[in-house]
Amino acid sequence: MSSARHSRPGLTTAGALRVPQITAVFWLVKGLSTAMGESVSDYLVGVMAPPLAVLLGFAAFLAALVAQFRAARYRAWTYWSAVAGVGVFGTMAADVVHVAVGVPYAVSSLVYAIALAAVFASWRATEKTLSVHSIDTPRREAFYWAAVMATFAMGTALGDLTAVTAHLGYGPSAVLFAVLITIPAAGRYWLRWDAVLTFWTAYVITRPLGASIADGLAKPRSSSGLGWGDGPVALVLALLIAALVAYLAVSRSDVQPEPAEQLETVRT
Numbered sequence: 001m002s003s004a005r006h007s008r009p010g011l012t013t014a015g016a017l018r019v020p021q022i023t024a025v026f027w028l029v030k031g032l033s034t035a036m037g038e039s040v041s042d043y044l045v046g047v048m049a050p051p052l053a054v055l056l057g058f059a060a061f062l063a064a065l066v067a068q069f070r071a072a073r074y075r076a077w078t079y080w081s082a083v084a085g086v087g088v089f090g091t092m093a094a095d096v097v098h099v100a101v102g103v104p105y106a107v108s109s110l111v112y113a114i115a116l117a118a119v120f121a122s123w124r125a126t127e128k129t130l131s132v133h134s135i136d137t138p139r140r141e142a143f144y145w146a147a148v149m150a151t152f153a154m155g156t157a158l159g160d161l162t163a164v165t166a167h168l169g170y171g172p173s174a175v176l177f178a179v180l181i182t183i184p185a186a187g188r189y190w191l192r193w194d195a196v197l198t199f200w201t202a203y204v205i206t207r208p209l210g211a212s213i214a215d216g217l218a219k220p221r222s223s224s225g226l227g228w229g230d231g232p233v234a235l236v237l238a239l240l241i242a243a244l245v246a247y248l249a250v251s252r253s254d255v256q257p258e259p260a261e262q263l264e265t266v267r268t
Helices: 024-047 050-070 076-099 105-127 138-165 170-191 195-218 230-251 259-267
Strands: none
Touching: 024 050, 024 076, 024 138, 024 195, 024 230, 050 076, 050 138, 076 105, 076 138, 076 230, 105 138, 138 170, 138 195, 170 195, 195 230
């Protein structure tokens, strides 16, 4: 390993890929993590003082993100722990803006969309690409997680906008976003739409989709839910995520080949 790869001790190893291969399991875990983030956030806010819940959510998110940056390269447990941390804290960030400050979901959705666009514009201008297959430096990874955080916050606000503000309810909102997510998937598969555009579009939509499903399962019947409770739903989702991440950690089926490995594969 070259000395350049050791030039930033304690941070992302330059030249090592930092995110997983995009597979069906990736989308499954991503969807489950968005649903879990919604349930965990609502559960914590319900069982303790909201400021304390937000503080704990931020601390867990920060710890997971630090662990992710300190890892030499992609590791399933550290990566998905960071995603889960973003899921919980991103939900809290969107909810606090609405509940505590009184900002309408339509406004917060727009603000987070502008923030996401700003992250993408800065990322593109600086790195010349938004591809998740090029996350191999600390700066690119910082842009990546900033985008992920913005997508979670915006997706949370969008889900509440359709379910609560537009009075669709959680079930119809889930159906709406399930239909919407097929558009980038179909466009990529059949029409060969741009891979980066379709990835990030689907990534945004998974957030309100997962949140709508989680709320539909957890919230009381009086609020158009099934009444299972935030705690039980969060626990089941966490167990499912843990099982899938354990599979990924053992099988390493989602580890992207390093550039040198890719070249060697082509030669052989």
